[in-house]
Amino acid sequence: MVLGLALLIFALMFLLSNRGAAAPDAFVPGTYVSTIILNDKPVTVRVTVSESEILAIYMSDMAEIQRVFYPLFEPSMYDLANEVLRYQSAHIDPATDYPVTTGILQQAIQAALDVAVAD
Numbered sequence: 001m002v003l004g005l006a007l008l009i010f011a012l013m014f015l016l017s018n019r020g021a022a023a024p025d026a027f028v029p030g031t032y033v034s035t036i037i038l039n040d041k042p043v044t045v046r047v048t049v050s051e052s053e054i055l056a057i058y059m060s061d062m063a064e065i066q067r068v069f070y071p072l073f074e075p076s077m078y079d080l081a082n083e084v085l086r087y088q089s090a091h092i093d094p095a096t097d098y099p100v101t102t103g104i105l106q107q108a109i110q111a112a113l114d115v116a117v118a119d
Contacts, residue, residue, distance in 0.1 A: 026051070026052060026117065026118060027049040027050065027051055027052070027053075027054075027113075027116045027117060027118055028049075028051075028116055028117075028118050029049060029050050029051055030048070030049065030116065031046055031047065031048040031049075032046070032047050032048075032049070032112040032113070032115045032116045033045065033046050033047075033112055034047075034108040034109070034111040034112040034115075035108070036104060036105075036108050038062075038066045038069070038070050038073070039063075039065060039066055039069055039070070041063055041065075041066060042061060043059055043060075043061055043062045043066060043073070044059065044060045044061045045057070045058075045059055045077075045105065045108040045109060045111075045112060046058055046059070046060060046112070047109055047112035047113055047116065049113070049116045051118075053088055054084060054085055054088055054113070055085075056081075056085075057077075057080075057081035057084055057085065057109055058077070058081065059073070059074065059077050062074070070101075072098050072101045073101060073105070076096065076098050076101045076102050076105055077105050079094070079096065079102075080094055080096075080102055080105050080106060080109070081109075083095075084109060090106055090109045090110040090113055091110075092106075094106070
């Protein structure tokens, strides 16, 4: 009985002492990429992370022809990147008038984050 009480007290102390502890490191720091194919050409989505947060998200390698045929990708990426950085997650329901475009970008961001996750 005394042993059970001691274990209960130890468990409570352990739980209460870890209550305010920081979350474990979630990412391996670096820049991770994912690719979207638009008009048979790749567009790279780059996500930069630290150990504990998403730092930057941007597209690169978008050709002029892609900008002409897919004019919503750049403004949608800008809006989505701001929301992901704000909430620190790609698992958000972004407010957008372009759900298909935003969904494609969101999947690309999540694919890069999946690679960045620490084991």
